[in-house]
Amino acid sequence: MYSENLAWPKDLIDLDGLSAAHLNAILDAADAFREVSEREIKKVPTLRGKLVVLFFHENSTRTRLSFEIAAKRLSADTLAIASSGSSMAKGETLLDTAKNIEAMAPDALVIRHAAAGAPSFLAKRLRCPVLNAGDGAHAHPTQALLDLLTIRRHKAQIAGLKVAIIGDIAHSRVARSNMIGLKTLGAKIAVAGPPSMMARGLAEEYGAAVFHRPEPALEGADVVIMLRIQLERQSGQLFPGAREYARVYGLNKTRLALAKPEALILHPGPVNQGVEMTPEVYQCPQSLILEQVTNGVAARMALLYLLVDNPEKPKGLSL
Amino acid sequence: MNNCLIKGGRVIDPARNLDEVADVWILDGRIKAVEPNLSPPSDPFLIEAHNQWVCPGLIDIHVHLREPGQEYKEDLESGLTAAVAGGFTAVLAMPNTSPPLDQAPLIAGLRAKAQSLPGARLYLAAAMTRGRLGQELTEYQDLRLAGAKAVTDDGSWVSDSQVMRRVLDYAKVCSLPALSHAQDPLLSKGGAIYEGRMSTRLGLPGIPAQAEEIAVFRDIALVELTGNPVHICHLSTAKAVNLIRAAKAKGLPVTAETAPHYLFLTDEAVGDYDSRAKMNPPLGTIEDQKALREGLLDGTITIIASDHAPHSSLEKEVEFIEAAFGIIGLETSLPLILELTREINLTPSLLVELMSRNPAKLLGLPGGTLTPGGPADITVIDPELEFVYEAAKGYSKSRNTPFEGRKFKGRAVLTLVEGEIRYRYPTLAS
Numbered sequence: 001m002y003s004e005n006l007a008w009p010k011d012l013i014d015l016d017g018l019s020a021a022h023l024n025a026i027l028d029a030a031d032a033f034r035e036v037s038e039r040e041i042k043k044v045p046t047l048r049g050k051l052v053v054l055f056f057h058e059n060s061t062r063t064r065l066s067f068e069i070a071a072k073r074l075s076a077d078t079l080a081i082a083s084s085g086s087s088m089a090k091g092e093t094l095l096d097t098a099k100n101i102e103a104m105a106p107d108a109l110v111i112r113h114a115a116a117g118a119p120s121f122l123a124k125r126l127r128c129p130v131l132n133a134g135d136g137a138h139a140h141p142t143q144a145l146l147d148l149l150t151i152r153r154h155k156a157q158i159a160g161l162k163v164a165i166i167g168d169i170a171h172s173r174v175a176r177s178n179m180i181g182l183k184t185l186g187a188k189i190a191v192a193g194p195p196s197m198m199a200r201g202l203a204e205e206y207g208a209a210v211f212h213r214p215e216p217a218l219e220g221a222d223v224v225i226m227l228r229i230q231l232e233r234q235s236g237q238l239f240p241g242a243r244e245y246a247r248v249y250g251l252n253k254t255r256l257a258l259a260k261p262e263a264l265i266l267h268p269g270p271v272n273q274g275v276e277m278t279p280e281v282y283q284c285p286q287s288l289i290l291e292q293v294t295n296g297v298a299a300r301m302a303l304l305y306l307l308v309d310n311p312e313k314p315k316g317l318s319l
Numbered sequence: 320m321n322n323c324l325i326k327g328g329r330v331i332d333p334a335r336n337l338d339e340v341a342d343v344w345i346l347d348g349r350i351k352a353v354e355p356n357l358s359p360p361s362d363p364f365l366i367e368a369h370n371q372w373v374c375p376g377l378i379d380i381h382v383h384l385r386e387p388g389q390e391y392k393e394d395l396e397s398g399l400t401a402a403v404a405g406g407f408t409a410v411l412a413m414p415n416t417s418p419p420l421d422q423a424p425l426i427a428g429l430r431a432k433a434q435s436l437p438g439a440r441l442y443l444a445a446a447m448t449r450g451r452l453g454q455e456l457t458e459y460q461d462l463r464l465a466g467a468k469a470v471t472d473d474g475s476w477v478s479d480s481q482v483m484r485r486v487l488d489y490a491k492v493c494s495l496p497a498l499s500h501a502q503d504p505l506l507s508k509g510g511a512i513y514e515g516r517m518s519t520r521l522g523l524p525g526i527p528a529q530a531e532e533i534a535v536f537r538d539i540a541l542v543e544l545t546g547n548p549v550h551i552c553h554l555s556t557a558k559a560v561n562l563i564r565a566a567k568a569k570g571l572p573v574t575a576e577t578a579p580h581y582l583f584l585t586d587e588a589v590g591d592y593d594s595r596a597k598m599n600p601p602l603g604t605i606e607d608q609k610a611l612r613e614g615l616l617d618g619t620i621t622i623i624a625s626d627h628a629p630h631s632s633l634e635k636e637v638e639f640i641e642a643a644f645g646i647i648g649l650e651t652s653l654p655l656i657l658e659l660t661r662e663i664n665l666t667p668s669l670l671v672e673l674m675s676r677n678p679a680k681l682l683g684l685p686g687g688t689l690t691p692g693g694p695a696d697i698t699v700i701d702p703e704l705e706f707v708y709e710a711a712k713g714y715s716k717s718r719n720t721p722f723e724g725r726k727f728k729g730r731a732v733l734t735l736v737e738g739e740i741r742y743r744y745p746t747l748a749s
């Protein structure tokens with residue numbers, strides 16, 4: 001399956017340490033695992049006897065389920081630690097958590113945390129691989145990988161594509177990880193959103209063209225990634241309100257017409273229909289939002305396969 | 320009776336324009352004479368200082384000693400001991416303790432306790448406003464009579480301009496310098512590091528340089544309004560350096576200090592969420608660092624203070640956003656500035672101005688010079704002594720420093736307070 005023997009890092013905190021060859025190897029493996037998902041029996045014995053701990057300090061049913069399915073399809077045992085109901089609620093520190101998880105001797109830890117940097121905090125203190133399932137506004141590498149996988153399954157290659165990312169770039173871990181992955185694979189990135197949702201140095205850091213209106217970012221785009229707006233938290237502060245946001249930044253048919261006719265539409269979900277995009281756009285054939293969910297499981301299977309200690313690995317993929 | 324001769328050192332005393340090899344004779348805790356080849360009549364205790372610098376005792380005007388309230392991080396004894404080990408004969412402790420030092424008995428109590436402690440001299444800054452809440456003035460006259468040497472709400476800026484105007488007026492009446500932690504609290508609210516590429520990369524909320532700039536600008540405007548002085552603490556940005564420079568050019572009574580870490584580190588030091596590089600104001604860019612260095616050389620910034628801020632692992636070994644701001648600095652401050660004397664045109668004499676003479680002048684303290692008749696507060700520096708800094712071997716109770724493991728050249732080897740040896744570097748032969 002892979003032509004070269006790549007060295008893999010212990011953890012997946014973000015995509016910034018990975019070369020194009022690494023990213024392609026993950027996507028290749030994910031393609032193969034997608035095929036497993038289409039089988040009658042959707043399970044391979046690869047990680048039998050391995051324990052994958054899912055530590056979700058922040059609620060995210062979708063990502064947790066996706067990782068759980070991925071681990072189970074690889075025959076791993078899973079153990080979920082949620083923030084409510086566990087000792088986390090009783091004021092246990094992240095350091096305590098790290099020590100307790102280490103004592104469980106897991107073979108991998110999947111962590112979702114509200115604080116940026118929490119996964120790397122744990123990665124430095126745990127022997128097992130740590131897979132970041134989203135930390136604060138920092139990184140969400142598996143989301144980026146499933147986006148890349150979705151794009152790659154529909155386009156000949158990612159290099160040279162124009163990818164528009166629209167919404168709250170400053171507070172979006174999805175945007176950051178996507179920009180790193182897209183840049184590594186040679187895509188052209190255009191970001192757009194209100195100035196209050198733009199971080200500094202996006203051009204220098206990610207090579208992104210920065211716009212404050214969506215139209216120039218959409219123009220000639222091959223892929224459009226719409227980001228989720230946190231209506232509850234941000235309305236009135238970062239933008240006047242949902243209605244105003246939808247008017248200026250929402251993806252409707254008229255704006256979509258600026259992109260290439262066959263442009264793909266992605267969204268990390270769940271979509272605020274009528275805000276980030278109209279229901280019409282959400283349901284159009286170019287919208288791959290449900291396929292992203294399927295690809296998410298495959299991408300996470302690929303990562304667990306590549307990072308969890310596994311004697312079969314050096315021989316290559318044998319499913 | 321204390322009778323002691325420091326022989327053959329390079330005596331650096333900018334207050335008297337002195338930088339030459341000479342002997343320093345100490346009698347009864349005072350400087351008796353500073354001249355080449357002294358031979359005092361009675362047989363004094365000899366300290367050989369050949370190839371070493373003999374300087375007026377260094378004074379650090381910005382330290383947090385955590386007493387009362389957070390003695391697990393630091394207390395007077397550990398803090399004052401760390402101070403002499405770093406070459407400081409006196410420190411000014413900030414009042415953001417719990418309770419805050421906003422009443423005379425608190426000041427008097429700490430001073431009394433420090434009398435019997437072995438380290439550096441303790442001076443105290445009192446809170447500028449009751450409870451450090453930025454609303455009502457504390458009793459400056461009472462605080463001064465109890466021994467306070469300055470007023471400050473360090474840790475917070477007095478953002479109500481009307482209150483700050485009154486602070487400057489009243490501090491002047493009571494002859495207490497007003498020290499301002501200049502940072503707009505709303506613009507910096509929630510921020511963890513400098514707002515720039517690093518905050519973008521790490522997905523951390525940023526503190527823009529303008530948070531300091533706005534506050535410094537407002538403080539300067541109030542100096543202009545009242546005609547009374549203000550001292551800006553821990554300057555960290557190029558923008559603020561420019562404002563101070565312009566204010567001084569106008570002749571306004573504004574002074575400023577910076578801390579060694581801003582002269583050596585940038586926001587890149589945060590690296591992979593290293594909370595040892597989390598401080599407030601945050602580490603800025605290389606441009607900020609250059610501007611601060613220039614500010615020292617052209618006289619815009621006249622004081623270096625460590626902003627020694629001890630925290631335990633409880634506050635530091637946590638999620639980055641939750642981690643407390645601050646680093647310890649008493650034992651790395653002088654070695655860093657000695658490093659600077661080799662990197663830029665910062666002369667040993669300027670070092671003594673920045674770390675001894677000007678701090679003493681600002682607070683009206685004895686010392687800052689080796690003038691005969693003054694107190695024998697003396698720091699002997701070996702500029703060539705190489706050592707690797709390990710916080711665990713230091714005297715502070717805390718270890719939160721980004722300089723762990725740094726190789727240094729130069730440090731204090733002998734610290735005398737009132738003629739008494741309070742610190743001697745272990746390998747120094749007597």
Ligand SMILES: [Zn+2]
Nearest residue numbers: 473474500552
């Ligand atoms: Zn301060």
